[in-house]
Amino acid sequence: MTLTLDEVTKLYPGRKTPAVRSFTSELTAGVYGLLGPNGAGKSTLMKMMTDQLKPSAGAVRYEGRPIASLGKSYRHVLGYMPQQQGMYADFTGRRFLWYMAALKGLDRKTTAARTEEWLQRVNLEQDADRKLGDYSGGMKQRLLLAQSLLNDPKVLILDEPTAGVDPKERIRIRNMIATLAGDKIVLLATHVVEDIEAIAKEIILIRGGEKIAQAPPQAVLAMAEGRVREYRIREEELQAFQEAHRVSQIKRDSGGIWVRVVQDEPLSGLPMREAAPSLEDVYLHLFQDAT
Numbered sequence: 001m002t003l004t005l006d007e008v009t010k011l012y013p014g015r016k017t018p019a020v021r022s023f024t025s026e027l028t029a030g031v032y033g034l035l036g037p038n039g040a041g042k043s044t045l046m047k048m049m050t051d052q053l054k055p056s057a058g059a060v061r062y063e064g065r066p067i068a069s070l071g072k073s074y075r076h077v078l079g080y081m082p083q084q085q086g087m088y089a090d091f092t093g094r095r096f097l098w099y100m101a102a103l104k105g106l107d108r109k110t111t112a113a114r115t116e117e118w119l120q121r122v123n124l125e126q127d128a129d130r131k132l133g134d135y136s137g138g139m140k141q142r143l144l145l146a147q148s149l150l151n152d153p154k155v156l157i158l159d160e161p162t163a164g165v166d167p168k169e170r171i172r173i174r175n176m177i178a179t180l181a182g183d184k185i186v187l188l189a190t191h192v193v194e195d196i197e198a199i200a201k202e203i204i205l206i207r208g209g210e211k212i213a214q215a216p217p218q219a220v221l222a223m224a225e226g227r228v229r230e231y232r233i234r235e236e237e238l239q240a241f242q243e244a245h246r247v248s249q250i251k252r253d254s255g256g257i258w259v260r261v262v263q264d265e266p267l268s269g270l271p272m273r274e275a276a277p278s279l280e281d282v283y284l285h286l287f288q289d290a291t
C-alpha cells in the first residue's frame, strides 16, 4: 500500500507564489505527522491528496496509479476529515453519519453497524440524538472524525482533527488513531506537537509550500540536538531576555527561573544546563522566521 506525491505543485489563481511547491513523498501504512506553521500549505496538500483540488503540476498516485484516474475506487478507500466543514445544524449526530454514509455509497446494514460502532468509539453515543447546532466544538470534531472512518478507509487524511478538543478527548483520539494505523496510511496535520511525537512513524515538515524534512521523530528531534539550553535568570531579567532570545519555555522553581533557548551558540555569563530537544524546540528552531 503506497501513496506517492510526485513533484506536486499548487498555484492558486491570482497568486504569485505556489501554496505547495514540487512536493515529493512516499507514504506506506502507519501514521505520518504533517507539521508546519499557518499558511505552510498543509490543507492545500491534503486537498490534492483527497482529489478535492487538482495539482497545477505533478501527480498524486495510489498504488502507482494517478488518483485523478481512479475516481470512485479511490473514494472507496479514502477517509478525509477536512479542517473546516459546514454541518447542518438541524441534523442530529446520528443522522449526520447516516447522511455521510449514504454519500459514501454504503448499504443500510453496513451503515447501521458502523454508525453505532463509531458513535461509541468517539464517545458520542449519549449525544447521538442531539442536534448539531447544540454540539460543542470538540463534539463536532469527534463526529467529523467518525464520519471519515465509516467506510473503513485504507487512506486516512486528517486535517487538524484535535483542534478545539479537550486533553482527555485528545488523548483518546490520539490513541484511537495509533490503534487504527496498523493497516492504514494515516496523514495527520496538527499543531499539537505532542500528538505527533507520540504516534508518528515519520514527521513531514513543511514550510512555505516546500517539504523540508521527512524522518522518524527521533531523527527530527536530532535536528535541534546540541542547540537547546536552559539558563538561570532573575525575575527582573525575564522580559529583556525574552526580547533578545528565542525562548521556548519558562520554568520557575524555588531557586528562580530557568529559560529554555534554542540557539546554535551558547550564551555566556549565565548558569546553564544542556537540555534534550523536544519537538517544540525543533519547531521553534525551524519555523521561527516563517510567516
Ligand SMILES: Nc1ncnc2c1ncn2[C@@H]1O[C@H](COP(=O)(O)OP(=O)(O)OP(=O)(O)O)[C@@H](O)[C@H]1O
Residues within 6 Å of the ligand: 012, 013, 015, 019, 036, 037, 038, 039, 040, 041, 042, 043, 044, 045, 083
Ligand atoms: N482557495 C485559495 N485561494 C487562494 N489562496 C489560497 C487558497 N487556500 C489557501 N490559500 C493560500 O495558500 C497558502 C497555504 O494555505 P493552506 O490553507 O494550505 O495552509 P495551512 O498549512 O493549512 O495553514 P493552517 O495551519 O492555517 O491551516 C496560504 O498562503 C493561503 O493564503
Ligand SMILES: [Mg+2]
Residues within 6 Å of the ligand: 042, 043, 044, 083, 159
Ligand atoms: Mg490548514
